[in-house]
Amino acid sequence: GAVVSQHPSWVICKSGTSVKIECRSLDFQATTMFWYRQFPKQSLMLMATSNEGSKATYEQGVEKDKFLINHASLTLSTLTVTSAHPEDSSFYICSAQGDYPYEQYFGPGTRLTVT
């Protein structure tokens, strides 16, 4: 299957700082990318859907000013957690989706710890 990478794989930052996470589709063009968040021992919750060249669509309850998503090209989407707080500590996973039949390929995840 296709390969999706995330960088960094883990990051520790201080409260109030911003952190950027990159999601890249390495061998195919992803018209749509998704960002999920997973708290310990819980399932994945969709945060937002990003389409190349347009604004992201956020799920209810997700603050778009706090979680900035940019999908600048067909192979790269970024999630920036702004003014991070300890409650933002979580596992963030992206997935990339090509055209029909819309198979999704998941990145390995980024562990964010805010101190």
Add this chain to the structure above:
Amino acid sequence: SQQGEEDPQALSIQEGENATMNCSYKTSINNLQWYRQNSGRGLVHLILIRSNEREKHSGRLRVTLDTSKKSSSLLITASRAADTASYFCATLDTGRRALTFGSGTRLQVQP
């Protein structure tokens, strides 16, 4: 989007036994997928079953889908210690392109 439910939440079995996990969902779907996640790691895609299919096999995995009951089951036969992980069902709902994940089952296979 509302998540589906999986049961059991946790399952502990001995190596060699079969493990069955169930998933229920609420919407109309295009397909249902099962994923495995080792602790703190990314997702591994296991199997996809389309809405017009009732059963699918892949190695030691058997998945069933009952769209009238909006439920699916994942059977892992002859389990191994390496099967220890969390297992999630995920539905591709009609009209959406994002997956909706179930609550997950934590499987522990004792050697």
